[in-house]
Each structure stands twice: as C-alpha cells, then as structure tokens.
Amino acid sequence: MTILVTAATGHLGRLVIDRLIARGADASDIVAGVRTPAKAADLAEKGVQVRNLDYDKPASIPAALEGIDRVLLISSPEIGSRVPQHTAVVDAAAAAGVQLLAYTSCGEALTTDFMLAPEHKATEEAIHASGVPFTVLRNVWYIENYLPNAAQVKETGVLLGAAGAGRVAAATRKDYADAAAVV
Structure with missing residues (x-):
C-alpha cells in the first residue's frame, strides 16, 4: 500500500511520516508530497x-x-485559497482511483460559525461528491498554537484570546499525527 502525505515538509506532515514509520510502514511505501523537494x-x-x-x-x-x-x-495554511487548492487534490485523487482520502478538517466544520470552517466545509463537500472513500479527521486546535502567547503570559500574567467564555478542545500535533497514521 502506497501512502501520499501532502504538505509533508510542514509541522504536521513530518510528524505523520515519522508516526507511519514508527507504526511499521515501510518508508519506501510513503510518498511525501511537497512544494519544494529540496x-x-x-x-x-x-x-x-x-x-x-x-x-x-x-x-x-x-x-x-x-x-x-x-x-x-x-x-493548506493559505486562508482564502484552500478550496481550489484542496479541490485540485480531491479531483486528482478521484481520477487516480485512490482507495482512501483522509482530510485534516476542523471540528464541527459543517455546523460551526468558526471563521475557518467554511473552507473546510467546502472541501468536505468536494470530497463527498468525488465518490472517493474518505475519512475526515477533526483536528480542532493545536496546542502549539498557544506557544507565541507564552512570552506575553510570562510578561503580563494575562493570556489573551478570542474564545470568550467558549471552550477549546486542543491536542498536540503529535497526537493528531498519531491519529492520522492510524487512519
């Protein structure tokens, strides 16, 4: 079985590849899809x-x-460009006859008013319409996203955020990589 990991040189992609190998996948059966091969x-x-x-x-x-x-x-990290970027991968996966397409979406992409959700929802709709068997991964929030705030907290004692009284479920990228490697 040959597995393609897109955005493989990013924070999550590298971790997924490491976790696939750790779980016993032969490295030669893994394909790293990257913008810059070097x-x-x-x-x-x-x-x-x-x-x-x-x-x-x-x-x-x-x-x-x-x-x-x-x-x-x-x-993709490129907000505003994700739908055509993702759709191009979905369409190519359908044309190639892949057996499974897993996608790192966001939590409750189909129902939330979270500002990033519409692009994830549109991608999920494209995946559904493609006819390719799929798994949607609900990567809610990376704990590492809070690291830039650590200096501010240390300096001021205050953690600023936009959650208000809301709650945010978060996990480390490694945790999400483990889940993706299982899928």
Whole structure:
C-alpha cells in the first residue's frame, strides 16, 4: 500500500511520516508530497519517496498521485485559497482511483460559525461528491498554537484570546499525527 502525505515538509506532515514509520510502514511505501523537494532531503534519506505537489500548481498534482493507494490531504495554511487548492487534490485523487482520502478538517466544520470552517466545509463537500472513500479527521486546535502567547503570559500574567467564555478542545500535533497514521 502506497501512502501520499501532502504538505509533508510542514509541522504536521513530518510528524505523520515519522508516526507511519514508527507504526511499521515501510518508508519506501510513503510518498511525501511537497512544494519544494529540496526541503525534503531528510525524508528522502529515510527512504521516503519525494514528489513535487504544489497546491498552487494543480498541474503538479496528478503526477504526485500516480500509483497511490491512500492520500492524507493536510489542509493548506493559505486562508482564502484552500478550496481550489484542496479541490485540485480531491479531483486528482478521484481520477487516480485512490482507495482512501483522509482530510485534516476542523471540528464541527459543517455546523460551526468558526471563521475557518467554511473552507473546510467546502472541501468536505468536494470530497463527498468525488465518490472517493474518505475519512475526515477533526483536528480542532493545536496546542502549539498557544506557544507565541507564552512570552506575553510570562510578561503580563494575562493570556489573551478570542474564545470568550467558549471552550477549546486542543491536542498536540503529535497526537493528531498519531491519529492520522492510524487512519
């Protein structure tokens, strides 16, 4: 089984690849889809296949999906551009006949008023319409997102945020990577 991890040189992508290998996947069965292959030299040294896959260059995506059985579509960080970027991967996955497409969405993407949810919802709708078997991963919030606030808290004793009286479920990227590797 060949597994493609998109955005493989990002924080989550690297962790997913590490967790796949730790769980017994052969590194040669893992494909790192990356915008800049030179940044994935360390992955190639582990035996991971590195292929160019640039969300902003849809023509790069079909070749990256050749021979792929499963795809982990890691959400793009580019707010406002995600829907066409993700849809290009979904369409290429359908055309390639992948057996499973997993997607790192957000919690309650279909019902929440969280400002990032509409792009995730639109991606999920594209996945549903594609006919590709899928799993949606509900990555709610990365604990690491709070790290930039640590200096402020240390200096002022106050943690500022936009949650108001709301509650935020969070986990580490490693925890989310573990879940993705299982899927």
